[in-house]
Amino acid sequence: MDMNQYLSMFIDESREHLQAMNDNVLSLEASPEDVSIVNNIFRSAHTLKGMSATMGFEDLASLTHEMENVLDLVRNHQLKMDEFIFDCIFKSLDALESMVDDIIQGGAGKADVADIVASLKSIVSGDYLKSGGGSAAGAAGASGAGGRAELDEFQFSILQQSIEAGVPVLRLQVHVREDCVLKAARAYMVFQTLEANGEVIQAVPSVEEIEQERFENSFTVYYISHIDKEQLSGQIGAISEIERVDVQVLDLPLLQSLMQPLASAKDEIAAAAAPAAATKAQEAKPPAGSKPAEARKPGGSGGAPVATRTIRVDIDRLDTLMNLFSELLIDRVRLEQLAGEIRRSDLIETVEHMARVSSDLQNIVLKLRMVPIDTVFNRFPRMVRDVAKTLEKKVDLIITGADTELDRTVIDEIGDPLVHLLRNAVDHGLEPTKDRIKLGKPETGTIHLRAYHSGNHVFIEVEDDGRGINREAVLKKAMQNGIVSPEQADKMSDNDVYLLLFASGFSTAEKLSDISGRGVGLDVVKTKIESLGGSLQVESKLGSGSKFSVQLPLSLSIIAAMLIRLGDEKYAIPLSSIVETMTIRKEQIRQVHKSRMVDYRQGVIPYVPLAEMFDAPGTADSLSGEVQLVIVRKGEKLAALAVDEFIGQQEIVLKSLGKYLTQTFAISGATILGDGQVALIVDPSALIK
Incomplete structure (x- = not known):
């Protein structure tokens, strides 16, 4: 028996059931009396328990069994859902996901879930009501394996990217004297000092708890800064009634050890499974549950699922298929070139037929790699729910276009930027509930997450009905930080001003927050989206809300391009960036x-004279006095690229430049032409500032 085959199926199916349970518990939170939703959750838990026991993962089976006991009471009307029970179920799902992730990494799926099991048992026995369950205090006992770690996944991603970019990441432990009378005031002075030299990512306890003096004599801060370690220690140590500060410089292994063990938003893990295994697993799938009120999708049918007509394929196999087809495409272009030179009618007809067949094959290969963006979107309702609860805000997340398809490569990379944008919308975009009521707005804020196709691009929008962006506040902060001059500020369009928010370390926040990284994050969004060949636009109306639009290419593997000549060399410019030639x-x-x-x-x-910019060999002044131009666009901005000759349009295979040419200016990759020459691919967005 091939255990790898069954393990692959188990992992795949487990993740599907965990996602279904997360979605259904969110639905149940909006409709606590809906027994049909409870039945869906119970069926998923029961299936997961059976699969885990069969595979020998007893800890998984045991925890799902305890969840079943609670759900069984609820579905038989012997128990009513309350805040404590919901928190316990969510923590159980986080623990189950952590255990599945451990199995993926080669572990045995074990975890210390004694606290969660004790809480579930207390719910079944009714003892949790006697000890104050249903309140925040009662829920604290179910915090998971040995207590929560100091960093969640969002904060971890910021710190990890900072370390990889060469920016120092520090962990500070600040000790206040035992006889200190105004601990909160001293902590505030510490944060002011830190703010002046870098960015605070996380505080333990939380900023709110520190402000309310709900801490003993020390607190921990995760901090990004270029300031010297000794200098920073001296500055903080000089603050009155600060006993000492311990500064630790973090590397990736140290940071990894601090990662929250019960992270709930992980990247999708693709796994191969044989058709027979997939068919077998299909029989165990629960009926699809409805989306929650807090995260709803307009429209959609509620019909029964049809018989499966799909199989699971390892993504590596699709990558291999794409690489082989890329080589075939290069040879096809070469054959077309040779047929044009030889001019034999039978050869030309054969090559033309091959071109038509390979074009159809190309469409199929590209579609095989296309994945519904719902695989990314489905993690966000739970995340928004948790963030909104932390901030004591009411948020309605409305998702549309989740069936929009994107290339798998893009899907794998777009999750983190969207996490940043959504957290930013909940934290900074939407006003606190009391402020919304004063302004005459509904107390529940609305965030729209949309995806749709337009031409050869996919657009993803995050729109909120919150406070909007204060143009003058952004400009004031940008001028204070030396990002723009007063003369430049007067000439900037609204979109240009809003894009200043994406400058590294930029923040207009007046209050500390543990959610959005205190100004860190949006620069990561911009960097990641541009690395995918995409772009960002921001629209906002003060008092009414903001909309962040992300434009992404459909595929990163094969693109249509205009081939041009600069001196003795050939270059390619993506057609998606070209407005016209003249x-x-x-x-x-x-x-x-x-x-x-x-x-x-x-x-x-x-x-922009490209030959001069790239120092292309063989370039000579034109004798005709004419200049060939390619007009390219980046958002609303245009530029005229001067070239020596237009060669023609062609579909090209995008190849990476490798690890050693990562800093090449305005070049996004390379392609191999039909005659074997290598042509560099121009990145127009890097040429337009």
Whole structure:
């Protein structure tokens, strides 16, 4: 028996059941009396218990059994759901996910869940009501394996990316003197000092608890800064009634050890399974549950699922298929070129037929890699629920377009940026409930998460009906930080101003927050989206809300491009960035404030001589006095790229430049042409500032 095959099926099915339970518990939280939802959760738990026991993962089976006992009482009307029970169920799901992740990493799926099991047993016996269960205090006993760690997944991702980028990450333990009278005031002074030199990511206890003096004589801070360790210790130590500060510089292994063990938002793990195994597992799937009120999807049918017509395929196999097809595409272009030179009619007909067949094959191969964005979106309702509860806000997350498909490569990378945008919307976008009521707004804030196709791109939007972005506050902060000058500020459009929010370390927050990283995060969003060949736009109306729009390419593997010549070399420019091509005379290039510009439509746009910029060999001044231009776009901005010759449009295979050419300016990759030459692919967005 091939155990790897069954383990792969178990992992895949376990993750599906855990996601279904998360979704259904969120639905149940909105409709606590709906027994049909409880039945769905019970069936998923029962199936997961059976699968775990069969595979020998007894800890998993034991915990799901305790969950079953609670759910059985609820579905038989012997127990009513309350806040304590919901928190216990969610913590159980987090623990189960942690155990499945341990199995994925080669472990035995074991975890210390004694606290959670004790809480579940107390619910069944009714003892939790006697000890104050149903309150925040009662729920504290179910915090999970030996207590919670200091970092959640969101904070971990920020710190990890900072370390990888070479930015020092510090863990500070600040000790206040035992006879200190105003501990909160001293802590505030510490945070002021830290704010002046870097970015605070997390405080333990939370900032709110520190402000209310709900801590003993020390607190911990996770901090990003270039300041010298000794200098920082001296500055904090100089604050009155601070006894000492212990500063620890973190590397990745140390940071990993501090990661919260019960993280609830993990990346999807793809696993292979044979068709027979997938069919067998299909019989155990629970009926699809409805989306919760806090995270609902308009429309959609509630019909019964149809018989399965799918199989699971390892993503590595699809990558291999794509690589083989890429080589085939290169050979096809070469054959077309040779057929054009030889001019034999039978050869030309054969090559044309091969081109048609390979085009159909290309579409199929690309579609095989397309994955519904719902695989990313389905983690967000739970995350938004947890963040809103922490901030004591009421939030309605409305998801549309979850069936929109994206290339698997993009899907794997877009999750973290969307986490940042959604957390930012809940924390900074939406006003506190009391403020919304004063403003005459509904006390429940609304966040729309949308995805849709447009041309060769997918657009993802995060829109809230909150306070909006204060243009003047953003500009004031940007000028204070030296990001823009007063002269530049006067000429900036609203979108340009809003994009300043994505500058590294930029923050307009007036109050400390443990949710959105105190200004760290949006720069990570911008960097990640641009690395995927995408772009960002921001719209906002003060007092009404904000909308962040992410534009992404459908695929990162095969793109349509315009081939051009610069001197002796060939380059490719993605068609998705090109507005049009045109020819002008040299005398039409004008000097404006020491910059070369050309007339275009009703205005002027920058003139960018590519051959000069890339120092292309063999470049000579044109004798005709004419200049070939490619007009490219980045958002609302345009530029005219000067080239020596247009070669023509062609589908090209995008190849990475590897680990040694990561800092190449305005080049996003390379491709192999039909004649065997390598052509670099120009990144127009890097040329437009």
